Amino acid sequence: METRMSTNLSPPATVADIDDTWLTEALVAAGALPQRSRARVAGSTELGDGSGWMCEVAQLDLDFSGDPGSMPRSVVIKIPVDDAGVREMLASARLYEREGRFFQHAAHQLDDRVPAAHLVIEEPAEGVHVLLIENLEGGRFGDQQAGCNAADAENALRTMAALHARFWESPQLVDFDWLPAINFEGNSMGSDLYRMSIDTFRNKFEDLLDPANALITDTIADHGRRLLDLLAEPPNTLIHFDFRLDNLYFPAAVDPDAAALPVRMIDFQTVSRANPGYDLGYFLTQSLDTEVRRDHEEDLLGIYVEELAAGGVRGYTLEDARFHYRCGALYAWITPVFVMANLDMSNPRALDMWKTVVRRCQAAQIDLDLAELIS
Incomplete structure (x- = not known):
């Protein structure tokens, strides 16, 4: 799965910046949400250490208008911290890109031993890395x-x-x-x-x-x-x-x-x-x-x-x-x-x-x- 932004909307810099319009367009572009359906973030909860030193990780509770397709009501989002110094320090190791590429090219070969990916946006040259994955439950x-x-x-x-x-x-x-x-x-x-x-x-x-x-x-x-x-x-x-x-x-x-x-x-x-x-x-x-x-x-x-x-x-x-x-x-x-x-x-x-x-x-x-x- 690979999604490039076909919109002029900027991807979120933090979890708090997630915009319903951006989320809807990104999910539609990824084929995870049917055309003419809309997604809305009903709530978010920090996971683990919340705003860690490398990434923000949060559970998003979603509402939908129209057919939600394969999208569940709850997902996990992972994005880099909004800290230029940290990003620059980690750039040579390509840590964010490695995880995104793993979900794009390798995860599907491991059946249910990894969370399902609903949205993966990898644009390393622009510093854009967004993961929307299955919220593990039960x-x-x-x-x-x-x-x-x-x-x-x-x-x-x-x-x-x-x-x-x-x-x-x-x-x-x-x-x-x-x-x-x-x-x-x-x-x-x-x-x-x-x-x-x-x-x-x-x-x-x-x-x-x-x-x-x-x-x-x-x-x-x-x-x-x-x-x-x-x-x-x-x-x-x-x-x-x-x-x-x-x-x-x-x-x-x-x-x-x-x-x-x-x-x-x-x-x-x-x-x-x-x-x-x-x-x-x-x-x-x-x-x-x-x-x-x-x-x-x-x-x-x-x-x-x-x-x-x-x-x-x-x-x-x-x-x-x-x-x-x-x-x-x-x-x-x-x-x-x-x-x-x-x-x-x-x-x-x-x-x-x-x-x-x-x-x-x-x-x-x-x-x-x-x-x-x-x-």
Whole structure:
């Protein structure tokens, strides 16, 4: 789905700026709303953190005059924040464009494991990025701070495997010129951000660091490029790159058919081309409580490999998955250090969550002997 504006009306800069006339014309142009029908925003509600630092995300309640066609009464809109400085900082990474292009060119190949897109407007040269997607209802989002049980982790990995299997060594990876390799130049800044953050992190959270992980804490930035190169080695697929519980939507536990329903993914701004290691390492070591990971890690990796095979992947072994998993888990340590060094300390939920993530990472670094990868 691709919609270019065939109107002189300006797209909204903020959720509050959404105009009923613009919305109607955009939906008609996208084929989501029949001609001569009209849409009206009856109300809007901020979702998640509301006006986050990268995007505004809100639920829109809609009314219609005339035939609404396939449009539901409630949708989610996602647009960049109205901050030129933030947009300029993120421009080289093409985060907004990546998510829009994902919905235009890849999402429809994943059945119901992603929200349906009602409207996608991508005009990068003009800085226009608008997503109008399905409002997920009837289930529950994961909670990274709370973690999850082994059954939820298994279902999440089945969805991860479905994503990876669909694009495994696919020619589409070359055709997707909006999909960067995990080791593209923009990602190399991860090591620089770690170097800039580690002293502040130590000053604030020294008590969270295990001395047994000193080699990783002190030198991982020196190995960031090599780790990215390892994660870029074949076999390649389309990875989510932010596969964590807060970005996963689970079937309602009260649903007797819940086991048969897939876990669904949201937030595709960082999709990349890589082997599976980062998604595996990031999810298993940062979203699962340590005891759950320790008790079920091997079984979960085995289920992931089996699901890949069921999706048509051949020749990828459990040993391959273990190695890639360890590489991904090690590189993923950069994220909590950078985030916590720059965290708004007035947000208690975020602070508690990231402290929990750090403790999980520290335990995983010892359990998986991740220092061996850089020693």
